[in-house]
Amino acid sequence: MSTAKWLPIFLFAGCTWLPAQQSTASTPAPTTQATKAPAADSDFAEARKLSQQGKYDDAIALLQVLAAKTPRPAGVSHELGTVYYKKGDYLKAAEYLKQAVAEDPNDKEAVQLLGLSYYLAGRPAEAIPYLEKVQSWYPRANVDAAYILGISYIQAKDYPQARKAFATMFDVPADSGASYLITARMLFRQEFIPVAEDYAQKAIAADPKLPLAHELLGEIHLFMSKVPEAIEDFRQELVINPASAPALYKLADGYSRVQKYDEAERLLQRSIWLDASSTGPYILMGKVLQKKGEPVLAIRTLQRAVTMDPNNPITHHLLGQAYRDIGKTDEAQQELKIAEQLRNKQNGAD
Numbered sequence: 001m002s003t004a005k006w007l008p009i010f011l012f013a014g015c016t017w018l019p020a021q022q023s024t025a026s027t028p029a030p031t032t033q034a035t036k037a038p039a040a041d042s043d044f045a046e047a048r049k050l051s052q053q054g055k056y057d058d059a060i061a062l063l064q065v066l067a068a069k070t071p072r073p074a075g076v077s078h079e080l081g082t083v084y085y086k087k088g089d090y091l092k093a094a095e096y097l098k099q100a101v102a103e104d105p106n107d108k109e110a111v112q113l114l115g116l117s118y119y120l121a122g123r124p125a126e127a128i129p130y131l132e133k134v135q136s137w138y139p140r141a142n143v144d145a146a147y148i149l150g151i152s153y154i155q156a157k158d159y160p161q162a163r164k165a166f167a168t169m170f171d172v173p174a175d176s177g178a179s180y181l182i183t184a185r186m187l188f189r190q191e192f193i194p195v196a197e198d199y200a201q202k203a204i205a206a207d208p209k210l211p212l213a214h215e216l217l218g219e220i221h222l223f224m225s226k227v228p229e230a231i232e233d234f235r236q237e238l239v240i241n242p243a244s245a246p247a248l249y250k251l252a253d254g255y256s257r258v259q260k261y262d263e264a265e266r267l268l269q270r271s272i273w274l275d276a277s278s279t280g281p282y283i284l285m286g287k288v289l290q291k292k293g294e295p296v297l298a299i300r301t302l303q304r305a306v307t308m309d310p311n312n313p314i315t316h317h318l319l320g321q322a323y324r325d326i327g328k329t330d331e332a333q334q335e336l337k338i339a340e341q342l343r344n345k346q347n348g349a350d
Helices: 009-013 041-052 056-067 076-087 090-103 108-120 124-137 143-155 159-170 177-189 193-206 213-223 227-240 245-257 261-274 279-291 295-308 313-325 329-349
Strands: none
Touching: 041 056, 041 076, 056 076, 076 090, 076 108, 090 108, 108 124, 108 143, 124 143, 143 159, 143 177, 159 177, 159 193, 177 193, 177 213, 193 213, 213 227, 213 245, 227 245, 245 261, 245 279, 261 279, 279 295, 279 313, 295 313, 313 329
């Protein structure tokens, strides 16, 4: 599993949570001779400019020349680590950022980037101590810090600590049903399926009327192909939240999997009445109508879904099948061709 699978996009753009340190005048003087030489911003100006232009290798080459000087300029490890981080070479970034932190323990940006570098390199256990320090400095200032720390705990299989991090992130009590529910959702997104199921059940045990808890458990059970259990979960969600369009849609999905198409159609219609902006119910409705032997109605529904999202290959594939069922061969071939092209495009992007 990719550690960075669900990371916010901004982390890959070289952005950071904390403002870059422009001066080291207020920090204690390092003890080693190698870092006592002062370094003016002008020493790093050209390298920073190259880095901003995306010319990371050129920036690194300039900084390596500075690093080879005796005495070694203060801050060069920080600069090298930052450029390697922006370049996406996270292990190399960690090597220099660790040096920067050793030279100046008060370099908060280096500590933060070091934690992120270890995380993005797939070494969450090594990231956690540094990310915890960022939390101790800014315990409630930035939810992104709590998110990355929580995901690191998940990757390290320290689920109680992950729950505490997400509780901080979402401002809920650490032992509440809400904290278990949020953590279950994060675990599910990271594909820690058995643990996600356990935490969703703990959320319900802590608060049986907690909205979305039964729905999430139903999603997990569908993923696990536990269809009868999922159906019961979604029914329980609708007892608590009868106007939930997603729960109606997902319950219909469960019924369709056990070939209860009439029940599925009825629930999908209700879901669409409550929320006509989502393509999922229209696509599933088209599939259900096909299974019921009503291809003309299926075509109308699927055409609506295509209008809403023309780039979904599943919709075009189902539409092609429906056209074929009523003998419209040319239209069927056209839709199936579009579906194949969209799948190939998506696979190429992946």
